Structures are given as structure tokens and as C-alpha cells.
Amino acid sequence: MAKYSIHAGHNAFVPGAQGYIKEEVVDRMIKDATIKYLRADGQTVYDDTDDVGKTQNENLSAIVRNVNAHTDLTLAVSIHLNAGGGTGIEVYQYDSKTDAVATRVLNHICAITGLRSRGIKKNTSLYVLRNTKPQAILVECGFVDTKTDAEIVSAKTDVIGKAIAEGILNKTIIAENAPNQSAKSAPAKQDATSSKKSPLLQNKSTGSAVKKLQQDLIKAGYSIGKAGVDGIFGTATERAVRALQSDYKIAVDGIVGPDTRAALTKAVTRKAKSAASSGTAVVAYPGVLLRRGSQGKDVERVQRALSLAVDGIFGLKTEEAVKAYQKRHGLTVDGIVGMKTWNTLF
Numbered sequence: 001m002a003k004y005s006i007h008a009g010h011n012a013f014v015p016g017a018q019g020y021i022k023e024e025v026v027d028r029m030i031k032d033a034t035i036k037y038l039r040a041d042g043q044t045v046y047d048d049t050d051d052v053g054k055t056q057n058e059n060l061s062a063i064v065r066n067v068n069a070h071t072d073l074t075l076a077v078s079i080h081l082n083a084g085g086g087t088g089i090e091v092y093q094y095d096s097k098t099d100a101v102a103t104r105v106l107n108h109i110c111a112i113t114g115l116r117s118r119g120i121k122k123n124t125s126l127y128v129l130r131n132t133k134p135q136a137i138l139v140e141c142g143f144v145d146t147k148t149d150a151e152i153v154s155a156k157t158d159v160i161g162k163a164i165a166e167g168i169l170n171k172t173i174i175a176e177n178a179p180n181q182s183a184k185s186a187p188a189k190q191d192a193t194s195s196k197k198s199p200l201l202q203n204k205s206t207g208s209a210v211k212k213l214q215q216d217l218i219k220a221g222y223s224i225g226k227a228g229v230d231g232i233f234g235t236a237t238e239r240a241v242r243a244l245q246s247d248y249k250i251a252v253d254g255i256v257g258p259d260t261r262a263a264l265t266k267a268v269t270r271k272a273k274s275a276a277s278s279g280t281a282v283v284a285y286p287g288v289l290l291r292r293g294s295q296g297k298d299v300e301r302v303q304r305a306l307s308l309a310v311d312g313i314f315g316l317k318t319e320e321a322v323k324a325y326q327k328r329h330g331l332t333v334d335g336i337v338g339m340k341t342w343n344t345l346f
């Protein structure tokens with residue numbers, strides 16, 4: 001078995017290209033899938049992505065340092081998305097030693113996405129290609145600022161990762177423990193009603209799928225801000241999504257994919273059940289502030305809502321949980337359950 005180094009470009013401090021999707025978010029999803037499939041085939045894979053560099057130089061040199069810390073690597077792969085309004089896939093290489101693997105990766109991604117090939121391209125000035133010791137390629141997986149590219153790529157990160165892995169290995173990976181999120185090669189359609197083909201929703205997404213998301217977030221008790229259900233995925237909607245993700249202990253990235261959809265469905269159901277059992281749409285605010293030292297049924301209710309041990313005594317742990325909840329939901333963080341916090345909780 002061989003050793004590979006895979007990384008995604010950019011990070012939250014020095015973001016990549018931004019358009020309909022965010023490069024540093026989607027490239028990480030493709031990177032994760034690539035690693036998953038290589039490992040499913042039994043390869044040794046290092047994730048050399050840098051999440052801490054605060055400048056572009058720090059980020060790039062950290063990646064190179066990470067890659068060069070390994071010995072006997074067969075290949076290093078840098079995963080990026082393009083910008084500039086074009087369309088299609090391209091793979092950069094330092095020299096022609098990587099012709100075969102670059103061509104395979106390119107062709108595999110084009111086949112699975114239906115996006116056009118922009119070719120393999122030699123470039124000796126790209127920092128990572130120039131400075132990494134092993135052979136390296138840099139894959140540009142579509143354009144973040146071209147709508148069709150962005151929709152297709154964000155909906156197919158798993159199969160793109162598989163295509164990259166299969167291109168690297170020059171074989172078909174049969175990985176029963178690494179299921180495809182969508183195995184079809186037809187371009188994804190913006191079809192909000194078909195859950196299997198639902199596109200990822202994230203900041204800047206718009207349309208009826210976003211409206212439905214916002215309605216569900218409200219049903220589940222997450223505030224989406226003053227604008228209300230407007231079909232525009234803005235900061236307040238992202239905050240609500242992150243709060244949901246945090247509450248359901250899934251990756252907090254503000255992006256609505258299958259896991260987040262499942263969590264939201266659960267949250268809506270849970271909310272509907274608690275409303276049914278209390279007999280009203282919302283549990284009426286008891287009219288007194290609940291704070292450190294408060295006791296009784298209403299404290300029990302708060303503790304249950306926050307998944308705490310229920311003893312009916314508002315102690316330090318309850319206060320901390322209330323503060324964390326308030327922070328996640330954009331409320332004043334005072335550890336006191338007043339009307340606003342109560343009505344957000346219930």
C-alpha cells in the first residue's frame with residue numbers, strides 16, 4: 001500500500017474563492033471524501049490541511065511543512081475550487097511526471113459531474129506544487145461563482161472525492177462502508193422537493209428550498225432574524241443552522257446537508273411533540289425570572305429542554321447551560337431565563 005498526502009486549500013482565516021459556495025468549505029468536503037475512499041481501499045493517507053494559518057503565507061507554508069514531514073509519499077494532492085466565472089474542471093501539475101495521474105483524476109471528475117474538462121496544466125509557480133518534495137497535483141473542482149458548477153459540485157462532493165481517489169489509484173474502489181451520497185452522474189438539478197437530490201444550502205443560497213428551511217427552523221424553535229421567511233440564506237439563517245448543529249452535536253459549519261436536514265426533522269418533530277404534550281403551541285412563560293437559586297417545576301422544564309439532569313434546582317450547571325444556549329441563539333448571555341429565553345426554548 002502507498003502513502004498519500006491530501007489537503008484542502010485555504011481556511012477560515014484566509015478564505016478561498018467565494019461565490020454561490022465557499023471554496024474553503026466545499027474543498028474540505030471533497031478532501032474528506034477523497035481521504036475516506038483512499039482509506040477504504042487500505043491506503044495510508046495524511047490530511048495535511050492547515051486550519052490555523054492567519055495569512056496566506058502562513059497557510060501555504062504550513063501545508064508544505066505538513067506534506068514534507070512525511071517520508072515516502074507517492075503523491076500529494078491539493079484540492080481547490082476555481083473562480084472567475086468559467087466552468088469545468090482543471091488539474092495543475094508541476095511537470096509531466098504526473099501526466100498520467102493528473103489526466104485520470106481530471107477525466108474521472110468530469111465523467112461523474114458532467115462538467116467540461118479544461119485540461120491538465122503545467123505550472124511551476126504554484127507554491128505548493130513548487131515546494132512539496134513528493135510529486136503533487138492541484139485539482140480545481142469547478143467554479144464557485146458559476147451557478148451550475150457550484151450546484152453540481154456542492155451536491156456531489158462525495159462522488160468527486162471518490163473520483164479523485166479512483167483517479168489516484170487507477171482502479172475502482174469498492175467501499176461498502178463508504179457509501180456514496182449520490183451515485184448518479186447526471187448533473188444535479190435544483191429540486192427542493194426531492195430530498196435525495198437536495199442541494200446543499202448555505203450562506204447566499206436562495207429560493208424555495210431556503211424558504212422551506214427557514215420555515216422548519218422556526219417550527220423547531222430557532223430564530224432566523226427580523227427578515228423572517230424570505231428565501232435568502234443570510235447571516236441570521238446561518239446562525240440558526242449553526243445553533244441547530246451545535247444542539248444536535250453534528251459538525252457546526254452552517255451548511256445544510258443530509259445530517260443537518262435529519263437533525264432539523266428531529267428538532268421539528270420534538271418541538272411538535274412537546275407542544276402537543278403541553279396542550280399549546282408554546283409553553284406559556286411563567287412570568288418570573290428563573291435564575292441561580294430558582295427551584296421548581298419551571299426549572300425542571302428548562303433543564304429538560306437543555307438535556308440536563310433534572311432536579312428542579314437552578315444551580316451552576318443549569319446557569320452555564322442557559323448561557324451556552326443564549327449564546328448559540330443570539331440572545332443576551334446572562335444565564336437568566338426571562339421571557340425571551342423562555343420563548344426561544346419553548
Ligand SMILES: [Zn+2]
Pocket residue numbers: 009010016017023080081
Ligand atoms: Zn484555491
